[in-house]
Amino acid sequence: MSSALNNQTRAAKAPPSWLVLTAVALVAVNLRPVLSSLPTLTSDIVATTGWSSATIGVLTTIPVLCMGIFALTVPALAMRFGRKHLVILALVSLSVATLLRAVEAVPELLFLSAFLAGVGIAFVAGLIPGIVREQLPHALGRATSTWIAALMVGAALGGALTVPIAQSLGSWSLALAFWAIPALIALAAWTFTERNSPAHDRPSTTVRIRELPWRNKIAWALAMSMTLNSIIFYSSLAWIAPSYQARGWTQENAGWLFGLFTSAQVVAGFVLVALAVRIKYRRTLFTIAIVATAIALISMAWLPDFLPWLILLILGFFLSGTFAMTLGLISEYSKDSASAARLSAMTFFITYTVAAAGPLIAGVLLDYFDSWSMVFTILAGIAVLQLLTVLPLRRNVHVD
Template identity: 35%
Template sequence: MRQDQSPASGWVLGLAMMLVAFNLRPALSTVGPVLGLIRETTGLTAAGAATLTTLPVVCLGLACALAAPVIRRMGPDLGVLAGMALVALGLALRGIGDLPMLFVGTAIAATGIGFANVLLPALVKRDFSATAGPMTGLYTMTLCLGAAAGAGAAVPVERALDGWSVALAVWSVPAVLAAAAWFPFARRSGPARPPRPGRLLRDPLAWRVTAFMGLQSSLAYILFGWLPLLLQGRGLDPLHAGLYASLATLNQAPGALVTATLAARARDQRAWIVGIPGMTAAAFLLVALGADELRVPAACALGFGVGGCFGLALTLIVLRAADAASAAGLSAMAQGIGYVFAALGPLAFGLAHEATGGWGLAGVLFVAITLTAIAAGLPAGRAQTVAAAEPVAG
């Protein structure tokens, strides 16, 4: 907590941060459960569906790459507000109900999510430096709860409102509420300016954090886009497939909280970088190929692992940064470059499924990405930091 911040105002800021975090995944997790219905009613091809699940990840990466100029012009607090406004607008546009607006709205919402994704770690480093691990876990947990709510409610809301477009657009309401809650904090001030991109691009540690962020994100977006259809391919109806996906997503919350909190207290994070992704890969294979009676525990373990990977990636950003400005720059690099490459995961996963008609090759791809994430992330687990940001005039 900053020295000029009272405990009461710190709690209010923390709650507002949680509201923002809750709205950073429903735009992504609500599409998968109704993707089959979208294809049925619009004629969207399998390649189009793969593009739809890939588009938000690309937009996330591009938005993250623009975060440093946003910090310089607006400050991180106003940048978060701008991000939430874009999320609300994009979700509302998806309610129009045609394919062009579905893609446009998804792109706009993902751009807003990208801004907030980058800026929140810098705000944690600035405002909650003494409790960075628990705060990272809390907002990551809340983010995962938002994802679970979107995945679980998508089909019931679609049936209640009689239309996939309305079921997707209704999530603009909590986004507007989050923007309103954040508005009092949208002041034009913030941490020191982020380091120049060239400095981080020459830092091997920054690249290792970036690689782990991108690869673990690829796993998460594969599940957001394809887990419901995978379960439907194993014989579940859309409602029950969505509920299993929601169960997995719901368990991301304790995975993020526990992993981020405990990993931040460890001397270094290498054991966590091996254990959590390894558990994720094993659980995915059980969900995709295992016996039906193992589906519930496997879905819970899968969600815990994916949430833990994300919480661990954000914890690495906070711990490997020397100060708040470095955290902003490292977050922009890790998420900007990482998400662009993460977009290849759901695309390749969908194409592997389309090529074989089954989930075996796609499952091999999932495990390969996991092993690559472990190999890339291990050096980032050592207790070291990128250089502190240098002041920039102007």
């Protein structure tokens, strides 16, 4: 009887589903502005610091690398501190990371900012699939598409608004620090939402590295697909705006082109995820998206002035749509929150640890060849390789 009473008390304290979903969306929105805001101001940062392209690439490499390495720590930390408290810690880390960018007199703090941002993103990305599966089990598809779309909204806002904010404030560092505001709002919303949630929100079992699905072919196919996609995405995120500035576009116009690239991701988060759930031949959809990505990259390499607004819309839509579809498969391929935690940890570790090298290598190639055409052609080749990884991603399977 005591157990039943405790269960009723916990159920009564649990926040309503719509409030949880809203809080999750607000948290997800803040996972990308810290990454997408910086590339649009690369020329200002270089003018202040004199850093090379390779050094600028490191600013994107560090958070992505941290996202991979710290993904392995999420299950153990969730067991130790609880999911809701770990999300709070992640949002604090993101807020501090963004605020550090305000110190223009010490630009080296950008590297510490990149580290803290990567840690915060790793924690949240590793927790959300399990939180969604456990707290919103009857709305899994809607919840997954909502938080993925929110992720894309954050990227779009960071890419499109940072240059106008910098022009308004007269400071690139304050424009980067501006994105601490939505992070603090998300922190307040999450704290309010989860204040009445059950005290015991830890995973039922801990996840050890040796227990991750290292021998599962589906898990490896999913990880490799996300890895190749993320190499292209983070390299594009770091270098699209600088490439158009180098080809004669103004900083503002290059920023708007970059904004189109990130804005298209919002639509992709809703449309392609919804299609992937409903259509029978999902691998055909993956193939179309990947081929379109490769064609867009080839156009950027050799025909940069040919309808760039359309090309960047296509690239943003299909590149991010592919990522969103594979991200949604983590919940689909998981039996419960524990298996989601294991699959998330393995997938994110492989994906981000390898993909972190993308922006840095692109910067090194640019310094060596002095050719944007070479950089984007190589990225198109990586897209072609991704076609091989989607073949095993069939329906009605579980990774355990």
